[in-house]
Amino acid sequence: MANIASQKKRAELSATQNIVNNSKRSRVKTAIKKYENAVNAKDVELAKSLLPLTISIIDKAKSDGIYKANTASRKVARLSKLYSTLLTAQ
Numbered sequence: 496m497a498n499i500a501s502q503k504k505r506a507e508l509s510a511t512q513n514i515v516n517n518s519k520r521s522r523v524k525t526a527i528k529k530y531e532n533a534v535n536a537k538d539v540e541l542a543k544s545l546l547p548l549t550i551s552i553i554d555k556a557k558s559d560g561i562y563k564a565n566t567a568s569r570k571v572a573r574l575s576k577l578y579s580t581l582l583t584a585q
Contacts, residue, residue, distance in 0.1 A: 519561050526552045527574070534577045539585070546578055 497503050526549045533541040550571050557567035 516561055519556050519559060523552055523556050523561070523570075527570070530574060531577065534581050537581065537584070539581060542578055542581055546574060549574060 497506060526545075530542065530545045530549045533545055553562070553567050553570050556562050557564060562570070
């Protein structure tokens with residue numbers, strides 16, 4: 496542990512931010528899993544309603560600095576591709 500007061504504050508702040516960032520990252524992962532489960536169950540209506548919500552959560556995480564732009568874009572592209580394959584499978 497640091498001895499300097501400002502470094503103690505910085506370590507405490509870093510720990511708090513780490514908790515917040517982990518929860519935001521977890522929220523993205525949970526949304527993606529729900530969407531993928533809907534696609535795997537071939538539930539078109541549920542997938543259609545979850546896709547914009549999931550993309551919104553990913554974009555929010557990107558704007559908060561959790562994900563870089565390319566990472567967020569890649570995640571959205573994969574979800575969109577899953578949806579298009581679900582539609583063509585019918």
